[in-house]
Amino acid sequence: MRYLPLTDTDRAEMLAAIGAGDIKELYKDVPADVLLDQPVDLPFHAGELEVERQMAALAAENVSAGSVPFFLGAGAYRHHTPATVDHLIQRSEFLTSYTPYQPEISQGTLQALFEFQTQVALLTGMDVANASMYDGATACAEAAMMACRVTRRNRVVLSGGLHPHYREVTQTNARFMGLTIDALPANAEGGENLSEHLDDETACVVVQNPDFFGQVEELSVLADACHAAGALLVVVVTEIVSLGAVEAPGNMGADIVAAEGQSLGNPMGFGGPHVGLFAVRERFLRQMPGRLAGETVDVDGRRGWVLTLSTREQHIRREKATSNICTNSGLCALAFTIHLSLLGEAGFTKLAALNHAAAVTLAGKLAAVPDVEIVNDAYFNEFTVRLPKSAAQVVDALADRHILAGVPVSRLIPDDPAVDQLLLVAATETARPSDMDAFVSALAGVL
């Protein structure tokens, strides 16, 4: 067995050194009647070639995005990742190390995390960012819980434009923590007045920008209203590339930003692993969940980094910790950082501009199809389309024509006749004009 270096001779000699007759003696604390003396009923070991064939056969049953015109978004986006990213994150020193508990031999991970934190703070326009969360949805739930700790209030208002998964994860956590959630109904047409829902029990308002339907908003007025009511503004971003073109939440008054970083460096990968981003105003630092890398010096006075402020965390504070998170998304955060370092200011803003241009171009083409209407007036790389019939049926029919057309809103918001004909469409830099034309003409064919 290729992963096991001990030989039978080693095993026999080691048992003898221990003074045990056989391996079962080492399992003597296990009640005898539950100790299995046969392997469980599963296949036996297999060589690389066999495993590769079996896995490849499963992979081949999926339609990969790169093989067809592709326009899905709704919280996971297809972007081109430079070859350098995947090469570097597979360096053994990054891939096969643990959380940096021994800083003297973990400076690589720690420096990368410090750079990641800086990049996230810059993108979001916030003071400080942590070393990552599991994903955007869990970051959103943590942000709501943190806002309750900071304000010592218990009520959370969720915009109807919040991604339904983010809403559900936040509601689930809140229920068990005994927090009250006021989730406003989803409404693609906009016009939601969140300020009306503030009261003196409100810990925070959670709003997504661009929202689930693709709409982008200026949030300063909402931020002022929240602050006047003693509440925090939590801004969620599910498409981080948007921040190359859209104003940073921090510049519009956000107190906490919870975001999904998958778009940079990470594949869609059927939904995970992705990387949650979490950034706050400095004054809330000690209520923040998650790990933080901080700068310091060693005994020779040389600059270095360590994990810091860990008195917030579970391994020190146990049930009083700010969160139970331990393992986070380290390697996905590294991929994010490397991709963003490759892009730089010029590349990142240009990438955002290309995404916006692709969406505007596609929206123009779709709007020309009879009975198809673009719902949003302002958007980044994703928008909502109203079709003359069920969006789920249209997507299904287009899949048969080898086009992955978008996400029917009903996939995420079931049992709501108002959204039945709504289709979420995303266009990134990977969508070619020919892909768009194939989509538009096939769509006309199935309507």
Place this chain on the structure above:
Amino acid sequence: MANSIPDTITGHRGLQLEEPLIFEQDAPGRTAVDLPEVPEIESRLGNAARKGEIGLPGLAEPQVVRHYLRISQKNYAIDAGMYPLGSCTMKHNPRLNEKMARLPGFADIHPLQPEKTVQGALAMIDLCAEWLKVLTGMPAVAMSPAAGAHGELTGLMTIRAALEDRGDARKRVLVPESAHGTNPASAHMCGYKVEAVPANEAGRVDLAVLKERLGDDVAAIMITNPNTCGLFEDEIVEISAAVHAVGGFVYCDGANFNAIVGRVRPGDLGIDSMHLNLHKTFSTPHGGGGPGAGPVVLSEALAPFMPLPYVMHGPDGFQLAEHAGQTDAKPYGRMKGFHGQAGVFVRALSYMLSMGADGLRQASADAVLSANYLAARLNDLLTQSYPGPCMHEVLFDDHFLRNTDVTTLDFAKAMIDEGVHPMTMYFPLVVHGALLMEPTETESRESLEQYIALVRGLTERAKAGEAASFHDAPKYAPRRRLDETKAARNPVLRWQPPIDQAAE
């Protein structure tokens, strides 16, 4: 001594290359990605367009490659050598797993594609789930949790949902003192009051005390088995029975499942729910802190409350249950965006298929054998906290360092100079100055012997009064001891442009 080496002009020392931050290498306008020209369009960003600069540095590709390569060389890794970090299970991470996860049919698919276009991905999740169910002897598994701690929270929420469903919410969760910090933190996030249960002198849960603490307001016990002292809870069956007798549930922290895979099924121990750290037991890489995956196996009684989403077998193939209305079950909610850590499942499944039922069983045995071998070869010099055979990790306390002026921390730092990653220190909290060593099945005999020789050698030096050399360690790492107090007292958590540059 460090100052016996003359300073170099560059600050580098041969292969130890100093590397500034990426932000300190900026040339405005430079980029490592060539993108096409942006077509002329009419902006639809409305009044939300970004106004100022972001402040990201510009570098070309060769610079970025060198930067991350150089900093990578400042990390220790399991690919470089032994990493006996107890409880963390640093075993070999097969590269086949990485290759499989990068197949476009897994990596380049969207979680919300029509189900008929992702049947292979759903089958992959289902097969991974099947292996986990058979290995644990449990009827159901919630695949969506993102890591161990997330799995703990999921398991407890499932328990609370089942209790509420029978109109019996309850208040308390019992957590042994030796438990990992995530256990009480998860119980708190589930809305429970945490109550500690002491250990007996054998390092196990004290059954008599546990029985006293039990009552009809106890929702669950969170037990770790094998526990964090590296010991099997020999009274687990009695513990489960006692908890069940008062109507509570048994949650097991399965971080140490790697000791018993293929040899003991938690389902046979009366356990109702347990998470599996795929990034420990099932060889997926830790990546410097994640990602992981923490699927949670569930008993018959808990299965109906499993959170969304999950894969179902439908008439036309695999289906996803994403909304409560799609099943007759009573899912309590959702833990995460989309469907779980699919990319981690691909890796874990590749590993399980490679090892097979026979190989997984052998791996557990080798892990346990290697830990016991360390114990046998070290316990004349070090002080093993609990006598008798251990499971996959062996726990020492710092009594052997008494009167040496060497602490567990000093000892760990001296190990760094010897070229291995130190063991886990100061955890679990139930023994003084803990040193928790987990060799895993990955180490060859030669590597175990080398480790034993260095631990013995260091111990002899400590006992011979050479404390000063320990206080000075590490000397050969990319950095010597770092000032953690300064880092916490005056937190610098991001790069800032130098003042004169910022003022311009």
